Every structure is written in structure tokens, then in C-alpha cells.
Amino acid sequence: xxxxxxxxxxxxxxxxxxxxxxxxxxxxxxxxxxxxxxxxxxxxxxxxxxxxxxxxxxxxxxxxxxxxxxxxxxxxxxxxxxxxxxxxxxxxxxxxxxxxxxxxxxxxxxxxxxxxxxxxxxxxxxxxxxxxxxxxxxxxxxxxxxxxxxxxxxxxxxxxxxxxxxxxxxxxxxx
Numbered sequence: 001x002x003x004x005x006x007x008x009x010x011x012x013x014x015x016x017x018x019x020x021x022x023x024x025x026x027x028x029x030x031x032x033x034x035x036x037x038x039x040x041x042x043x044x045x046x047x048x049x050x051x052x053x054x055x056x057x058x059x060x061x062x063x064x065x066x067x068x069x070x071x072x073x074x075x076x077x078x079x080x081x082x083x084x085x086x087x088x089x090x091x092x093x094x095x096x097x098x099x100x101x102x103x104x105x106x107x108x109x110x111x112x113x114x115x116x117x118x119x120x121x122x123x124x125x126x127x128x129x130x131x132x133x134x135x136x137x138x139x140x141x142x143x144x145x146x147x148x149x150x151x152x153x154x155x156x157x158x159x160x161x162x163x164x165x166x167x168x169x170x171x172x173x174x175x
Contacts, residue, residue, distance in 0.1 A: 001053060005049050035047045082124070
């Protein structure tokens with residue numbers, strides 16, 4: 001069993017719901033390995049350090065645990081996933097300038113950003129995989145596995161927003 005560190009953010013359907021009411025119930029319902037944040041009304045965030053045989057198992061069991069206590073909760077983001085250069089550099093343990101040079105100097109080989117702007121945003125899983133396979137960086141297996149799993153969850157969540165009548169057509173355009 002490995003330990004996996006990840007965060008799940010949920011929207012509570014009742015925007016007036018006091019998330020503090022769920023903390024004890026979540027703890028008793030299997031989320032005793034999470035730090036629970038209840039800052040904004042109508043939202044709840046849980047930072048897990050969960051033991052499991054895979055990142056997918058850890059994350060999916062955490063989602064099931066949350067939904068068993070708050071069935072109307074909707075997953076809005078799983079992280080770590082979306083990162084800027086500073087975030088990626090901090091996670092990898094190098095300077096922002098070093099990360100920027102790696103990405104810019106390898107522009108043809110480096111993963112493309114999800115959003116190109118100020119700041120540009122990447123999927124952490126794609127950066128970590130690229131650093132490991134192309135740049136030969138030593139990347140923690142658990143971190144890479146979590147980043148790729150959260151990326152897939154966030155992509156799947158976004159895909160569900162596409163009108164079902166257009167899903168196949170849109171899929172053929174981007175493949």
C-alpha cells in the first residue's frame with residue numbers, strides 16, 4: 001500500500017448549506033484521513049493522504065466516501081492538476097526560472113499548456129511524465145500517478161459538460 005496526497009473540491013447543491021455541519025459526518029463516514037476546508041459557503045474541500053494500492057483506488061474511494069455523506073455534492077476539481085510554472089517548479093523542487101527554461105528551450109517536445117496566457121497553465125501529470133521520460137528527472141511514482149489520475153478526472157468532468165449530441169463530433173475534431 002502506498003500513500004497518496006490529493007485534494008478534492010466539491011460544490012454543495014444547497015448554496016446556503018453550512019459546510020461545518022458536514023465535517024463530523026465526513027470524518028465518521030470514512031474521511032478521517034482528510035483535512036477538511038469549509039471556507040466558502042456552498043463549497044467544501046478535502047485534502048486527503050490516503051493509503052491504497054493505486055492513486056485511482058485512493059481517489060475514487062475518497063469521492064465515494066464524500067458522496068455517501070453528502071449525496072448531492074458535485075466534484076468540481078481534483079488536484080494536483082492545473083499548474084503554472086511556479087507551482088510545477090515547487091513540486092519538482094527547482095526554481096521557476098529553471099522550469100521556464102526547460103519548457104521554453106524544449107518547446108517542440110514539451111507538453112503544450114492547457115491555457116496559454118499570463119500565466120500559462122499546464123496539466124501537472126503531463127509535465128511530470130515529460131520531465132521523467134524526456135528530461136530524465138527523478139519523479140516520485142505516487143505523485144505522477146496522482147497527477148495523471150486527477151488530470152483524467154478533471155478532463156472527464158469537463159467532457160460531461162458537452163452536449164451529448166455533439167460529444168462524438170467534438171471528440172473527432174480534437175483527436
